[in-house]
Amino acid sequence: MVENRPFAQFMAYLTLVIGVLIVAFPVYLAIMASTFDTATIINGNMPLIPGDQAGENYSRALFYGGKLAREPVAMMMANSMIMALGIAFGKILISILSAFAVVYFQFPFRKTAFWVIFITLMLPVEVRIYPTYKIVADLGLLDTYTGLIMPLIASATGTLLFRQFFMTIPDELLEASKIDGAGAFRFFKDTLLPLSVTTIAALFVIQFIYGWNQYLWPLLITTQSSMQTIVIGIKKMITTTDALTEWQIAMTTAVLAMVPPVLVVIFMQRLFVKGLVETEK
Amino acid sequence: MAGVTLDTVRKIYAGNVEAVKGVSLGIEDGSFCVLVGPSGCGKSTLLRMIAGLETISGGEVKIGDRVVNQVEPADRDIAMVFQNYALYPHMSVYDNMAYGLKNRKTPKDEIEKRVKEAARILAIESFLARKPRQLSGGQRQRVAMGRAIVRKPQVFLFDEPLSNLDAKLRVQMRVEIKRLQRALGVTSIYVTHDQVEAMTLSDKLVVMSGGQIEQVGTPSEVYRRPETRFVATFIGSPPMNILPGTVEGPGRVSVGGQSIAVTDMREGLTPGSAIEVGLRPEDVQAGGTGASTLSMDVDFVEELGATQLFHGKVAGAEFIVQASTGQLPADTRKLTLAVDPANVHLFDPQTTKRLGRV
Numbered sequence: 001m002v003e004n005r006p007f008a009q010f011m012a013y014l015t016l017v018i019g020v021l022i023v024a025f026p027v028y029l030a031i032m033a034s035t036f037d038t039a040t041i042i043n044g045n046m047p048l049i050p051g052d053q054a055g056e057n058y059s060r061a062l063f064y065g066g067k068l069a070r071e072p073v074a075m076m077m078a079n080s081m082i083m084a085l086g087i088a089f090g091k092i093l094i095s096i097l098s099a100f101a102v103v104y105f106q107f108p109f110r111k112t113a114f115w116v117i118f119i120t121l122m123l124p125v126e127v128r129i130y131p132t133y134k135i136v137a138d139l140g141l142l143d144t145y146t147g148l149i150m151p152l153i154a155s156a157t158g159t160l161l162f163r164q165f166f167m168t169i170p171d172e173l174l175e176a177s178k179i180d181g182a183g184a185f186r187f188f189k190d191t192l193l194p195l196s197v198t199t200i201a202a203l204f205v206i207q208f209i210y211g212w213n214q215y216l217w218p219l220l221i222t223t224q225s226s227m228q229t230i231v232i233g234i235k236k237m238i239t240t241t242d243a244l245t246e247w248q249i250a251m252t253t254a255v256l257a258m259v260p261p262v263l264v265v266i267f268m269q270r271l272f273v274k275g276l277v278e279t280e281k
Numbered sequence: 282m283a284g285v286t287l288d289t290v291r292k293i294y295a296g297n298v299e300a301v302k303g304v305s306l307g308i309e310d311g312s313f314c315v316l317v318g319p320s321g322c323g324k325s326t327l328l329r330m331i332a333g334l335e336t337i338s339g340g341e342v343k344i345g346d347r348v349v350n351q352v353e354p355a356d357r358d359i360a361m362v363f364q365n366y367a368l369y370p371h372m373s374v375y376d377n378m379a380y381g382l383k384n385r386k387t388p389k390d391e392i393e394k395r396v397k398e399a400a401r402i403l404a405i406e407s408f409l410a411r412k413p414r415q416l417s418g419g420q421r422q423r424v425a426m427g428r429a430i431v432r433k434p435q436v437f438l439f440d441e442p443l444s445n446l447d448a449k450l451r452v453q454m455r456v457e458i459k460r461l462q463r464a465l466g467v468t469s470i471y472v473t474h475d476q477v478e479a480m481t482l483s484d485k486l487v488v489m490s491g492g493q494i495e496q497v498g499t500p501s502e503v504y505r506r507p508e509t510r511f512v513a514t515f516i517g518s519p520p521m522n523i524l525p526g527t528v529e530g531p532g533r534v535s536v537g538g539q540s541i542a543v544t545d546m547r548e549g550l551t552p553g554s555a556i557e558v559g560l561r562p563e564d565v566q567a568g569g570t571g572a573s574t575l576s577m578d579v580d581f582v583e584e585l586g587a588t589q590l591f592h593g594k595v596a597g598a599e600f601i602v603q604a605s606t607g608q609l610p611a612d613t614r615k616l617t618l619a620v621d622p623a624n625v626h627l628f629d630p631q632t633t634k635r636l637g638r639v
Binding site: 173 | 332333334353354355356359360361363364365367368369370371380381384385428
């Protein structure tokens with residue numbers, strides 16, 4: 001824009017700042033709440049500047065847990081991390097392979113295979129929750145990481161994403177590889193994979209956060225507290241029947257639950273942008 | 282080194298579309314063969330069949346003495362340069378050129394020697410560490426050729442390699458390709474729709490149309506003695522003028538009542554029968570006199586610098602004449618064209634075949 005209108009610009013920035021404040025305030029509140037003791041929060045006069053209980057709250061939450069549900073948050077985070085990473089990597093692996101098959105190989109019922117994969121888009125976990133539970137239970141996978149991860153890997157989003165990306169890669173690249181003596185696997189490893197880094201990063205971010213935030217599925221298939229994920233942990237801390245809710249611990253846990261997804265986004269975003277700038281076909 | 286032999290090669294796509302209809306062609310070892318034709322004439326398909334990128338529906342493709350119909354592209358001992366270069370975007374120039382050799386388990390020092398050598402020939406030594414996106418179109422083109430050279434193949438295949446370059450660079454690269462091919466002496470097959478490229482590059486020119494070969498010959502043979510009306514109008518720029526005429530007698534035809542003499546005319550044509558008379562714009566003399574002349578109504582003049590193109594009508598048909606600038610005033614409305622009997626081409630209106638001496 002060539003024109004310079006200071007007032008309009010000021011209004012635009014003001015609107016954005018107000019927006020950011022509205023979105024950021026609850027997060028700020030949670031972080032502040034994690035630095036006070038129960039009494040301060042409960043009496044309703046919590047100051048907006050940090051208190052002095054941060055060290056106490058975080059070490060207690062991480063290694064000891066709430067008063068009633070005594071699972072250390074560190075363990076829940078480990079569970080969540082295993083689940084989220086399992087889903088992200090598992091999904092990337094099967095998606096990229098299935099897209100590779102669908103795009104680059106001629107086999108009978110290729111179209112059918114693609115459409116079968118496509119249809120699973122219309123059947124997210126929530127829709128097929130009973131049959132999926134039944135299968136996982138019959139396989140004896142309740143309270144296992146496999147049971148937590150596997151059903152959430154099976155959906156078409158990643159396959160579609162990679163398929164669309166592969167379709168933009170010129171055929172000549174495949175042909176040049178053929179003439180250069182690269183077989184299917186080598187073409188995949190030497191050409192397709194390096195070109196897909198950006199797409200892989202995108203899918204990783206989406207799937208990691210998707211996996212980390214799962215609530216319904218872990219709630220259904222985990223019964224032992226040692227298999228509990230952090231999202232369920234937070235919920236458990238808030239709904240206490242007899243005792244006073246330990247809000248400072250719940251908030252601490254919530255803040256801790258935010259950290260890995262935020263780190264993933266921050267770290268992956270750099271890779272993202274790098275990939276976007278570098279990619280040229 | 283090896284020649285390439287095609288024996289009634291066919292390509293039939295699903296749905297019974299016949300893209301290549303039985304092409305037979307012998308390409309001598311070390312020669313530069315150009316396949317030229319309009320888009321959809323099957324020239325690229327033919328090249329891709331030689332490369333092994335398309336299956337062969339019928340016939341036989343031989344590289345040297347080996348039938349390669351069932352051989353994988355990598356094992357055919359060919360190298361191909363693509364229209365969009367098809368460089369691996371994530372690899373450096375060096376790796377792009379070395380990739381094929383690495384896959385063949387060539388020793389490292391040998392790879393380095395060959396890549397350096399090719400880079401020297403193509404003057405791209407200073408770019409070896411760069412990625413393709415950091416190169417200009419012409420440089421990418423060189424890398425693509427470098428990738429072909431390092432393999433030391435029996436045959437080079439070029440699929441319209443210059444189409445993505447601007448006009449000036451195209452001329453420059455054309456000369457370089459020709460020079461390179463001469464120096465390396467590798468059999469080359471080159472596909473293009475550009476007849477200037479075809480004429481200038483080829484030792485053997487193959488004009489294709491509708492999945493078939495129209496004519497094979499040296500560029501000058503094809504230009505001087507086109508075998509069909511298609512070849513006559515396709516090779517040469519501006520294209521050959523085709524006029525409707527009738528046979529008068531041996532060595533004479535008439536165009537719109539104007540009688541002209543013809544040297545190369547088949548014997549025994551029935552007087553009075555229809556015939557097509559082809560005249561190249563550069564072969565008729567505007568404003569000339571002589572035994573054979575045609576009169577032309579001029580519509581407009583195109584200035585090309587050294588020459589002028591007079592557009593108009595002769596005997597009701599579109600006609601273009603080329604004349605040196607300054608030879609005729611630009612506002613000329615009527616022209617008399619002197620026709621050299623040796624430069625008249627006759628074609629059968631039905632079969633479109635040349636009606637020259639047998």
